[in-house]
Amino acid sequence: MDNATAQAPVSTTTKHVTFRIWRQDGPDKPGHFDEFRVPYNKGANVISCLMEIQRNPVTTDGRRVSPAIYDAACLEEVCGSCAMNINGRVRMACSALIDRIIGDGEPIITLEPMKKFPVARDLAVDRSRMFEALKRVKAWINIDGTHNLGPGPRQSQADHTVMYKLSTCITCGSCVEACPQVTLDNDFIGAAAISQARLFNMNPAGKMNAEERVRGLMGPGGIQDCGKAQNCVKVCPKEIPLTTSIAVMNREVTKQVIKDIFFDLGDEKKAAGGPG
Ligand code: SF4
Incomplete structure (x- = not known):
């Protein structure tokens, strides 16, 4: 599928969560946000949503982009690799449950890399x-x-x-x-x-x-x-x-x-x- 015809996974009937994800190719490169919509799943955490985006990295404005890069390994708050800023607060993405982050209405979750470490790429940093x-x-x-x-x-x-x-x-x-x-x-x-x-x-x-x-x-x-x-x-x-x-x-x-x-x-x- 080429970039012009890529379809963002948008539905008017299913509840969605919108992710604004910081994109940056390296420590000295400029950065920007890409926005993605993910179907809401009860019990989902930020990492499972990032995996969902990885499967179909199409932005809300229909651009197919490279999947966002992030660190994660154990998915049970043991390896320490998935720390990132979630809605402006640093926390582990694996234990950040969507239900606890979003409120009523159209939820938007902003993901940014930690700022006290050089960015390796997107959400992954050099610790x-x-x-x-x-x-x-x-x-x-x-x-x-x-x-x-x-x-x-x-x-x-x-x-x-x-x-x-x-x-x-x-x-x-x-x-x-x-x-x-x-x-x-x-x-x-x-x-x-x-x-x-x-x-x-x-x-x-x-x-x-x-x-x-x-x-x-x-x-x-x-x-x-x-x-x-x-x-x-x-x-x-x-x-x-x-x-x-x-x-x-x-x-x-x-x-x-x-x-x-x-x-x-x-x-x-x-x-x-x-x-x-
Ligand atoms: S916040 Fe600091 S002290 Fe606590 S687990 Fe992470 S690195 Fe260790």
Whole structure:
């Protein structure tokens, strides 16, 4: 079918949902919206509607276009890849139920890529800054080898409960997107990495590298750039207590700064021939 004769899937009898979808070929390319109509299905979510559009990518004004590109994998809020702005609010497209988004009358749902990450194409973004931030705080446990080292140190139930919640982060980037301190061209580390530093510093084996993680939160783009807007905690799909994590790690950074001052003073005294 050529472009001129393509038919938009319009019916006057079936209820439809209209999607305005941001189209952009790359990070530095101009963008625009394309509009599509999808038959309403009870229980549908945004990803299932995007799949519907993919099957017949004809706009409401009858143009056959390339299907919109988006990231999605697990479709159950585990992989974290389908975060996008839906009617101006960042959320996971897989758990965004159409019924909950639309009101009465002709519903229009606007889909845009997250704006704090470079656009890869259409709704898909490059979330490398999230992974660079995790590297900065060494968000992992170093291993001594792959041989059996026996059971690890015991953890209290209270610590385990906190750590379990922190471990549910899916690196979706929603907290970064909602943070007013983050811009496309700055390097603020963001709430997710701060919270992961807390998680791995609580781990009995991870404590060995606790200071390195705390130091990872210091310096340009570090935790001190947090403006305490608290948007992160409001949008986190996993309801991770991000503001608590930021407060906890802020205290750790302050302690480290004080320790550094005393060590520096001690070193200066030693250099001057004093007792240190
Ligand atoms: S902390 Fe929450 S919002 Fe931020 S990346 Fe993890 S799951 Fe997503």
